[in-house]
Amino acid sequence: METAAPVLSLKKISKSFSGITVLHDVDIDLYPGEVHGVVGENGAGKSTLIKIMSGAYQPDHGTIHYQGQLLKNITPRWARENGINTIYQEIDLIPSLTAAENIALGNEPLGKGGSIDWAAVRSQARRILDDMGAHLPIDVAVGNLKVAHQQMVAIAKALSLNSQVLILDEPTAVFTSSEIELLFNIIRRLKAQGIAILYISHHLDEIFQIGDRVTVLRDGYLVRSGLIAEFDKPSLVRAMVGREIDFSLRNGHSLLGEEILRVKNLSRSPVVEDINFVLRRGEIVGVAGLVGAGRTEMARLLVGADPLQHGEIYLNGRRIRPTSPMVALGLGIGMLPESRKEEGLVLQRSMAENMAYSLVQKSSRAGVVPWKSIRREVASLLSKLEVRPANPNLQVTYMSGGNQQKVVLGKLLAAKCDVLILDEPTRGVDVGARLEIYKLMYEMKTEGKAILMISSDLPEILTQADRILVMAKGRIVAEVPAAEASEEKILAFALRLESEMV
């Protein structure tokens, strides 16, 4: 294998978005018949790399050679038609069409007079799926198939286009172990057919099981790359972590007060399983984990955005049943959602009005909105939050990400929440606003509020949280006091390697 020429070769690839470089001079070679694993933390640049390979993005610098030829300005369509296929996490199938039709789509076999030959559509689908060793109904709308089956249809579709390079992005994210085994069998067959596979996964076990080579990305840089035999799990994890952490951002010490929130056996299968934890006044508890670990889903259960399957929630010792976010807000539990634009704000309205939405609930008398007192309260919140520009009538859509986020925080403050659940509070926020948000969090903490902070930014978790809960596959797998936490340790828990790392 060593001597074979790479089928796809990327050299010195760089890419930046609005001034932020997400890939720096990355080299990667894919060889026929090999599985090349790519690992890295959230935001390491894996997705960007895939998108460049599949023509969705153009690199700013660097070259791509495919089958010995230099590629320039390729489109996703060109890539697909010429054998580079990506199976994305969000499966690219059309739910209302059958498996057979999805496989053939865009390339339907034609019969007499240019009519679609439906018998050939079905037999082709059947043949490809049989070759893969996948058994699933081909005449059912794919929207009604199991996710694992949908993914097999997506792979079959790629194979129908004579794929030379297959890019699998987190293929097993929602698989059961038997489904993973099935996928691996398929991958082994594809390897034997000389197909090059790029395999992106958070699950290092899988990389060691199926990979021939592995490349580690961190903050857009290629850290290490080599044959899988050169690595063991601890060395791989060490390569993944090691970001600069500015501990001067450290969020003061813990100011532990009495217990405010207690969660018992919280479940919503299969995404959230048996969550137990306690939150005290004056502390910030970080929730770390990989994308898909169930963190946001857990938060949504706490505020009643999704119905609970099992479990109990106690606020100040009394059992509560937040049946909707409105009820939760009334009880003093507020959530800053992951995507502020869709879930946190009404972009077309002013910031005053946005904050007032949560005030209206509390202060309306007989259904009449007391605008005068609301305006007064909003003004004082705006100065506290240091929102810029401090014009309460400005439409939120014209504000920067950081200031928008402050407005969402303002909503929670306006509702006089004691428990704040912040889901990725600084995502897409510039450095200055990030520091101000940290400062606000610290102030809330000193006021005796409790904060549950979900973050995919490990340095943020390490500097801001007093205590860290690590989630994986819907469960809390570890609880680590901030003083004992390190990036490596958290990641090992999130990757569920704890036994091998210690």
Add this chain to the structure above:
Amino acid sequence: MTGLKHLNRILEWVGSNSALAALLVLFVVASAFVPNFFGERNFVAILYQYSIIGFLALGQLLVILTAGIDLSQGSLVAFTSIVVAVLMNRYGVFPAIAGGLAASTFLGVISGLIVSRTRIPPFVVTLGMLGVGRGLALVISDAKPVSVDVEAFTNFGRANLGGVPVSAILLVLVSLLLLYFVKYRRLGRHIYAVGGSEESARLSGVDVKKVKLLVYALSGLLTAIGGVIWTARLHSGSPIGANNYELESIAAVIVGGGSLFGGVGTVTGTLVGVVLFGVINSVLNLVGISPYWQGTVKGVLILLAVALSQVRRPSRLR
């Protein structure tokens, strides 16, 4: 136990064929209780009137399958009628029909170009075209009806084969053609793909722009066929008639099982929807419900049908 199973199955069938079920029930009830409903004369009347809506509904179906909407149909019927009437009085039947079809199709192409090349929502684009079509009809005709006295043409409006209106036969033929098109031609099949998931379709190599352009052009053409028949039946071109025809065509598509989210809907279902509205209209007239109330009744029926059809929303990926 088995009784429950049967009931379940019946409910399921009703859920996925609500229009047909409603049509059957209504037909039986109306035949039994509404005087003058059951009879060749009334059936022919329904076919005359609703074959025009039928052509519009087929065009609307194609657009709705791509998750779009065509609000310009009523205006385009009026516009076509004026073009046909003006040309007929000068150049004769065939140039007039060809001209009418071409003119309306042209406006459909414009809508299609805007929808497929820009991010302007179809609702807005075709709302604009609604104004353009009506305006052009008023300008060309100077806001007056243009009468047509070419007998060969006006006779066609009343023509029948063995009692069945020619317009209805034509509608069936066009429907068969469309059935073939959307099932056996790549381009036709891709209409479903675009509506099911535009991005997935694009990544599969479907020419999304072409598909979108095509459906609005075809909607323009099918609307024009309805417009030509309408002109023949009126014996004139009217710049102010055919108001809200697009609402009836949209309703027929939705009641017939189409989804405004795209990707779901059938030719046969749409035809059932059209006939259902024809029957409802006839019953309302025969039992003497005031035309003012008819709109309300139809509106309520549309809401009911859509509520029922929620059962058949396609399940989404993940």
